[in-house]
Amino acid sequence: MTVFSAESGHEQVVFCHDKPTGLRAIIALYSTALGPGLGGTRFYPYASEADAVHDALELSRSMAYKNALAGLDHGGGKGVIWGDPDKDKTEPLLRAYGRFVQSLGGRYYTACDVGTYVQDMDVVSRETRFVTGRSEVNGGAGDSSVLTAYGVYQGMRAAAEHRWGTTSLRGRAVGVAGLGKVGKHLTRHLLDDGATVVATDVSERALEWARTHHPEVTLVADAEALIREPIDVYAPCALGGALDDDTVPALRAAVVAGAANNQLAHPGVEKLLAERGVLYVPDYVVNSGGVIQVADEIHGFNFERAKLRASGIFETTRQILRLADAEGVPPAVAADRLAERRMADVGRLRSILLP
């Protein structure tokens, strides 16, 4: 993996090393055309430096597109810390990381991701002001699953309108794979809207939650069983890679819209979905509620303002699905085009010199 490959096109990739604390971090900025890069920090025991670089490049690129479509004044950025969070995460290491984030002078804002939590961002914030996703007692917005689920629900409504001519999910069967925090909130929105929910989770505790609070939810053994249910909408809300060469042919849903990141196991699956007539709303279009929340926190968190912006996911999804039809491409391609258009059109405005 090289940084300067023709495909990557990242603006800046910063390797940060602090021997005494053992910090080895890579901060990748895909583009700052729309504003400072914004994206979480993943703390993960990669097998190699090349793997860590690869992940930083991929994730920061995704954030660029997600942030652009979320209408944020943020470019795409992502940090990865190469290490085992259970063993290597210490106050000095997190603070050393914070100093490196600060050294970029605000070109990158960090937040939580796999392996990092609001408490960690509180520690990072003791060395840099360019951090968001802190705990509520420290001025942070707190749990972002509320707005993430809300955004997914908005995207799903737009997809329903596109497919069935009505934004309501009343009477539709929705399969929710993963009853984590986002899956739970999403389930509530769907039930409130009059949909029926079929769900699954690997955790017995999550299933217990459903049995106790929502006995009307049908529980099935696993995701494999879920996709074979007679559902109208499939909402992957757990790990990535839910859509692959095995699951897509078995899928009975007409619409896919969920919160999980990287739902397509590999490039080309979006074509498979299109061929089967499945309307797939790209994950990064509908799951941007979380980043909308942490972006709002930078200006002093206001839940209503953030929720209003997350409501915009409905209109953005609508626009993408129309563009996909108009240009005869899958929604994933249309979404990329829309994101690239915004990066170019809004980014260009800096050429107008301000006094």
Add this chain to the structure above:
Amino acid sequence: MTVFSAESGHEQVVFCHDKPTGLRAIIALYSTALGPGLGGTRFYPYASEADAVHDALELSRSMAYKNALAGLDHGGGKGVIWGDPDKDKTEPLLRAYGRFVQSLGGRYYTACDVGTYVQDMDVVSRETRFVTGRSEVNGGAGDSSVLTAYGVYQGMRAAAEHRWGTTSLRGRAVGVAGLGKVGKHLTRHLLDDGATVVATDVSERALEWARTHHPEVTLVADAEALIREPIDVYAPCALGGALDDDTVPALRAAVVAGAANNQLAHPGVEKLLAERGVLYVPDYVVNSGGVIQVADEIHGFNFERAKLRASGIFETTRQILRLADAEGVPPAVAADRLAERRMADVGRLRSILLP
């Protein structure tokens, strides 16, 4: 080549990419313990990204040691631009590079190196204030060969004292390999001091200069011939790698002190020199006059102040040679220890919080 290897220990390595201008640059900061990294930008058509990374890491490490021993408040940094300066060097590319230098907020100061010139730094300075080595009309210090040669001469004097008990080079035969700008100035210092000079250069123009201005200089065919001359001091002032497994055994000089960078062709040559009883003063100890000059320029260039600091190369060399004797190690090892000591001792002072 990986960035996070155990050997490297660099603090920060920044990949900068600007597709429209074709800029692909790597800025490596070895350490900022003593202050902002300072080192030139090399513009070179590397065969691969790995080669470019390797060069950036090596050069920035060297600059850390050079700057530490020069007594500067600067850590080690270096930039490399991957490209062919003859074909790829444009105003937009240099200015894009300048913006990336500016993006580091002063943690790195750039200057000239192989493939970049004062005129290029003038262009870079239109995007960043963290650049030195500009042209005189733009507030720069101009040609740094004067102080580089002066510093080499000071280091040579200290070596002479160590070897022969007198700082004067009167009556000594000095072999100057390379009559570029630095070699010419050095030749003048040596002749003024009463030394005899034997010299060589690949350029007929340089030889003509010697014949015209200093007919007392003996000219020989090439460096191979030069080292076989009955010289007391050998001063490599051209390309790197002058000292290798072939040249060291043939060397007749008792002292080596010159301006060329990376005189040792590979690690281990310093031991070979020690075994043959040759007193080798490490290149980066004596050739720091140039970086002393550009460091001074940052504060508004004052030639006398910069010259005074370059005079310090005499005392530093003396200290290194004594330390080498005291600790029973080659001067190169002693120099590294002294540099590391200063980085640790002065760097530690930041732990004293200032109001």
